[in-house]
Every structure is written in C-alpha cells, then in structure tokens.
Amino acid sequence: MAEKICAVAVDAATYAIDKLYSYRVPDELREQVRIGTRVLVPFGFGNKRAEAVVLAFRKDDGGHPLKPVVEVLDDAPVLDARQLKLAAWMRERLYCTYFDCVRVMLPAGLWFKRNETYTLAPDADLAALRAREGEAGAVLALFDRPGQTLAASDIRQRLGGRSMTRVLDALAGEGVLTYRSNTAQRSGDKTERMLSLDVEAGAAAARIGRRSPARLDVVSILADGGWMSWKELCYMTGVSDAALRDMVKKGLLRMRHEERLRAPDFSEVPKAAPPVLSTQQQQAFDGLAALLDERTPRAALLFGVTGSGKTQVYLKLIARALGQGRGAIVLVPEIGLTPQVLRQFAAQFGDEVAVLHSALSVGERYDSFKKIQSGRARVVIGTRSAVFAPVKDLGILIIDEEQDGAYRSEQSPRYHARDVAKYRAAQENALLVFGSATPSVETYYGSQQGKYPVFTLSERFLGAGLPDVLIADMRGLAREGRGGVIGPQLESELIGALGRGKQAILFLNRRGNSRVIGCAICGWVPECPSCSTSMTYHSASGRAMCHYCGASVRITGRCPACGGESLFTETPGTQKVEQELHEKFPAARVLRMDADTMHTKGAHEKLLAQFAKGEADILLGTQMVTKGLDFENVTLVGVLDADQSLYAQDYRARERTFSLITQVVGRAGRRFDTGKAVIQTYSPTHPVILAAARQDYEAFFERELETRQALRCPPVCDLTVLTAAGEVEQQVLKSLLALKARLQSLMEGQYADVKAPVLGPAAAQVVRVMGRYRYHLTMRARNTARWRSLIAGVLREFLLDSKNRGVTVFADENPDL
DNA sequence: AGCACGCCGACT
DNA sequence: GTCGGCGTGCTC
Secondary structure (H helix, E strand, O other): OOOEEEEEEEOOOOHHHOOOEEEEEOHHHOOOOOOOOEEEEEEOOOOEEEEEEEEEEEOOOOOOOOOEOOEEOOOOOOOOHHHHHHHHHHHHHHOOOHHHHHHHHOOHHHOEEEEEEEEEOOOOOHHHHHOOOHHHHHHHOOOOOOOOEEEHHHHHHHOOOOOOHHHHHHHHHHOOEEEEEEEEEOOOOOEEEEEEEOOOHHHHHHHHOOOOHHHHHHHHHOOOOOOEEHHHHHHHHOOOHHHHHHHHHOOOEEEEEEEOOOOOOHHHOOOOOOOOOOHHHHHHHHHHHHHHHHOOOEEEEEEEOOOOOHHHHHHHHHHHHHHOOOEEEEEOOHHHOOHHHHHHHHHHHHHHEEEEOOOOOHHHHHHHHHHHHOOOOOEEEEOHHHHHOOOOOEEEEEEEOOOOHHHEOOOOOOOEHHHHHHHHHHHOOOEEEEEEOOOOHHHHHHHHOOOOOEEEEOOOHHHOOOOEEEEEEOHHHHHOOOOOOOOHHHHHHHHHHHHOOOEEEEEOOOOOOOOEEEEOOOOOOOEOOOOOOEOEEEOOOOEEEOOOOOOEEEOOOOOOOOOOOOEEEOOOOHHHHHHHHHHHOOOOOEEEEOHHHHOOOOHHHHHHHHHHOOOOOEEEEOHHHOOOOOOOOEEEEEEOOHHHHOOOOOOOHHHHHHHHHHHHHOOOOOOOOOOEEEEEEOOOOOHHHHHHHOOOHHHHHHHHHHHHHHHOOOOOOOEEEEEEEEOOHHHHHHHHHHHHHHHHHHHHOOOHHHOOOEEEEEEEEEEEEOOEEEEEEEEEOOOOHHHHHHHHHHHHHHHHOHHHOOEEEEEEEOOOO
16 A cells, blocks of 8 residues: 555744645554644654644655654544635635644644653663763763653753754664653643732741832732732732742742633523514514525625614524524624623523633633534534634524624734635535624625625614714813813713713723823823833723733832822823712712723623612723613713724724714613713714714715725725834834835736735834834735735745844735724 | 754853 | 854755
8 A cells, every 4th residue: 555645734834834744644643644633743854743734645746755743633633624625715815824724723722732751761771872972872861770751841951952853763763762742631721820828928028028029019919818810910910920930939829729610501591482573673584594594605784773683683593593403603792792692592592502702711612612513512602713613514604793803813814704704604505694783894885786685673672762962072172271071061961861860871982991191290101111102001900001012010109200299190091081970970870891990700790780780870981881781771871082083094993983983872772761872072073973973874884985995995905914023123124125126026027917006114003012113015906816826925935035034024904903 | 933054253 | 172153044
C-alpha cells in the first residue's frame, strides 16, 4: 500500500507562510489520522511540536522527504467536512491562516496542555553517553540514572531556553531516549481563585515594606479578613499576577477555589405555552414559515419596531424547524443575552437549548459544545462565535439586532457573523432571518435590491403607542453660559413624571464609559505610557485605566504633576449627571448603571430588578440601558447628548446614532401610558436626529444611502483597509509607503483589471496602542476573488520582506474604524 | 512570528 | 581562543 500523506493546517504557521503542509502518516497511526482530527507535527528548523488539523489526504507530490505525524490528539474528528470547507472559504476572504479559522470554530476547552517527556533507556550506559560531544552530551548530562524521565520543558529550561527537539529526536531515533507526550486537557475554570490574608494585616504590611505599593493595597483591601477573587484584586489594585503568586508563596495570602455556577440548567425552567401571536406577528410568521418550509437557502428581514415582539415570532419559527427535525441558531449581541431572554427560550425548548457566549467559563463552553455536537441540544442561543455552532441539520439561523457592531470580530479571523451566517444558510439549505428595528444600511439595501423579502412589525405590543418626542435645543443653554447636563425641557418633564409617580430612564450617549480625570490647576491628565490615549477613571478601583492595553495607575486625589488636590472628572459621565440630579431632585432615587457599578457578575440583573420593582425613580446609564428593557412604569426617556456619536469620522457613525436614539426613544411608553421622550442635542435640525425622533427608518435610510453613494462606502462599494503597526513610527510609514507603491505598480500591470486608488497612509484613530504606531491604507474596490488575490499577495510579500522587519500588517474588509 | 545558523566584537 | 551579539533565511 502506498504511503499515506496528509495535508494539515499548522498552528505555528503565520499568515506569510500559511498553506497546507504535507506530512507522512506512520503506519501505526494510519487508522487514527482522519480528516478533521487534530495532530501533533514537527515544524520548522527545530522540529518544534506544533498542533495541526488534518484537512485532506494527498498523493505524494513533490517527492521530497516528509516529516512524520508524531501523534493524534483526537479519537474522533472534531470538525466535519462542511466546517472545513467553511474554514477554507473564510481563509480566502479574511486574509488569515487556516488554523485561525479552525480555531474559532472550536471551544477553548478543546485545547490541550501538552506534556512532553523523554525517558532514558533503562539499559543505557550513562557514563559513556554523558561523555558524548556537543549538545547530545549536554542533554544526556541532565539525566542522573537510566530509566529516568524528564519533561521536555525542563530540559529546555536547564539548557538555557534553547529548543533541543532536534537533538532529542536524534537520540530518540537511536533508541537512547523514548519520547512520550501525554495531553492533559486544559482544566476548565469551573472554580475561581479566592484570596485572603493569611497573617495579620500589620505584620503583612511590615513584611512587604514600602517598596511595593500595589502589594500594600492588596493587604489593605483584605485587612478586614474577607475574601476577594484573584481577578477582582488585580482590577482593584493593579497588582500583577506574578506579585499575587509570590505573596501566596511567601505565606502572606491564602488561596482557595470557590465553585462557580456552571451553565444554567434549563431542565428546571417550567414549560410555557407557545406564544400567542398578534395578527401582524402571525402574518410575519406565516411568510417566514413558508420560506423555512422551502428547505432551500433563503434569507429575510424581520423589520420590527422596538417592542413589536420579534422574539415571539422567532420562538414559533424555531418550534417549526424543530418539528421538521432541524435545528436552530439564534445570535444576539453580547449585551442582549440576558437571563430573561434565556428563560424565554428555555421555557419553550427546555433542555434542547444550549448557550454559547464569551462570559461562560471554558468548561461551560466545552459542555455546551458537546451538547450541541452530540445532538442533545438543537437550539443554540449565543453571541458572535455561536454562528459556528455544530448544530446538526440546521433549519434556521436568526440574527437579532443584526445591525449591531458586536457581530464583527476585531481579531483574526476578522469575520462578520452575518457573512458566515449567509454562507451557512446557503450551504445547509437553512432560512436566515435578520431581525432589527433599525437594520444595517447594508441589509436594508439588500432587501431593496430584492435579495431579502421584508416582513414588518409596525404595531407595538399590547397597543402601546409611540412616545411624543421633544427635541431640546441645547445651544441656547450653552450661549447663556449655563452649565449642567439637564436642560430646562427635560427638567420640567422629569418634574412632571416624578410627580405622577412614574419612572424615567436617562441615556448618556457614550461609547464605553469614558470618564477622564484631570487636574484643575495644572491640566494634568493621566496618559497611557504605551498608547496615545488618556486613561479612563474607574471609581470602583480608584484607578485610571487604559482601555487599549489595560495598564492602570492609582489616583490618590492629589495631582502627581503639581501636587494640587483639585482633580475632577472632565467629561460629564454618569456620576456627574447623578450629582446634578441629586441637586435638582433631592427626593428622587437614582440608579446608576455603568461599568463602574456593573463589573460584578449579576449586578446588571439585580439593578434592573430593583428598578422594575419601583425601588428607584430614575435609571441613568450608557448603552446598557438601551437594549431589551421593558418597564411598565417608565413614561419618560431622556437622551442627554444625542449628537455625541454623530460626528465621528467613521462612515457608520450616523447609522449608529440613529439606531441608538431610535431604540432609546422606543423605551418610553411601552404599555398603557403614552410616554414622552426628550432628545437633548446641539444639532436640533440634523436629519439623523429628526428621523430618529420620528422613528422614521425609511427617511434615514434614503438619505444615508445617498451619503454612502457620494462617499463610495458600503453598501455601494467595498472598503479594504490595510493596517501596519510597529514600534518605530518612521519604519511603519516607510514600509507602508513601499506597500502603497507596490500596490500601485501591480495595478498598473498584472492587476490593471481591478485598479483602484490607494489612499494613505493615514494615522489610525488611536495612533499608538501598546507601544506600536498604527497607520492605514484605504482602497475602495469591489471585493472580488481577483481583488483578494492582489491583497493577499502583497500582504504575503510584505510580511516575508526582511526590509519590513518589526512592522506587521493586516487587511480588513469594511471595518469599523 | 520563532528559531537556527553564520559571521563579527569583548572577554577569560 | 570562545562566548554571545543580532543580521539573514526558512518553515512539508
């Protein structure tokens, strides 16, 4: 029989050298090496062991000698042919490696911690072996007696960190050493490490001394004898992992593992009757169900205003798919995956539901994955990466709030869940449903082009009306020199609502929760030492943190530059608004919802429950208050700074602003009262604000499409952005200019058919992140296979060129900048 | 990106 | 004379 050769995707391969590598399959592994199994292979000069996934088998091609597969890591394939095909499709489009694509489809719990050992032959003549020359002798000198086993990592470390694999392999070939590798599965983090002081606080402080302020902070936080999680301690004090480990080792801290809840057990949730649909919901359902029944690739848009009950339609559709023996995937934005939503699904489908999202522990995700792969769960609800869930016989894929930016991955592979969903629906004859009150311009454009039928839900649940909307012009207030965040219109509406015993939600239009702290005397602002950005103040930990790299500094109340004691938070964050509310409405009970108050698990739900029970009058927060909330007693909603997000240079800024304001306004008047919404803005005549106030998507869309056409942005054109990053700014620029020239020259010759102007280099929004300068080249061109071949080619060429050492580059299609 | 190999300066 | 600097080239 001919020698078996497999083609694998190797983890260790970078984009520049990524391809399918061929390995010889030793006879004894012949049965175990199958397509879709993971293997261990020697890679590179040092024959370092690398993980790889078998993608195909090959005939002996080049005739050059091949290295052998060393070990097979799975008893059964972890990926099927369809998934491997999807991986290849993604690689071609996303400018990433095969392995990147494969990895994103599998749960982290599947990755193993490798434990490689070498055992000296029991009959070895140690004295003779040690006398050997060179590296072999050095390696063998580490063994004390025949039959002894040493870990590869140990050998490596004791020989100064140099990889010894080649020497070790040679010795193994001679029979002097025996190679073994046991693959212990990575421990699922079902437990959390908790720490407390193991000695009296004063004694601990004395032993630490004045030189490590972070460690002293740890002591003072734990001084009351309580326990705190490892993670939280790091957040609160900025202490390093290593420092905590050291303190445990020195006996200052004691550690215990506390059980964390596993994925919710849905078998306990009481079953609910199938939802009863309104006439409109029924119509939408009927239309979508007909598409589902076709069992051909279909996609449709469920265009439903906030509160129109899209979820009920989803539930019915999923039930129908299950009835046909098919499965379902529901994608929700991270923020939308609330316990209430999960309970709704569990009440319909019980234990057939599996949850997949990033907040789950590694172990939980692994459990969910197994449950789906085995077919025990046929309904998957999850965030972005759940689009890869190995659901058997997929019948329907639903993307709720499909316009949400969280569906785009910021790391390689830089996929958009919407694109992967389209591919899967097409491949698996499934129905794809985009659900939204404010569809992305791309999706709505597609529906206008006749790609997706549209089903509209225009009535709000239980007949609640749309709120009256008041656009409050804030320009006058500023002219009069009156400070404050709450204008007179909003103030009087608040007085009215609170007077009638109603509740209000105030929305701060902030990306993230950036509150910058500064010194009123000298103007000092904490800046990240490795990023070109100022740090954000977090009151919970009393530290200023960098959003880009996580570095933090302690804020003491005294300015480190001038020593003054007049530090203030510069932009009106939620805290400042809260203060103003207290002054203006001393009797009102205010609940603040922002990252400061939200970083403990479950805090979010607790707060919402409090508000629902009427334990507060005003809920104040950022983006978190916009999604999925449903409060009967809320009749007033205020948008404090509607234009905050409007003028960003990103072409999606208008779309995001429209979506945000529309959703917030939709919060008011959900039930029997007609609510009121106040939009405070400095651009009271801006078409986006006006359209949002009227909840008029069509008007917004028509105008926005014109803008996109004028700017040549998606959906009428594709945007390819190349980003280069490196520590030496001049080097980054120089390399990027060379890349630009290369692109231009290729488009003069070989690639004249896809010619497009190359813009840039332009500095990235945040030019320096983690000490690396980042610049972009931008091109507007149709994203065809030919275009991608040009881009992939120049990327590879760039990365292989030694002139570009120290500079990395990657490409992104239609990114959020 | 790693990692090994090769060819030059500071040292026992 | 050697240890180790990092420039250069390759990864089945």
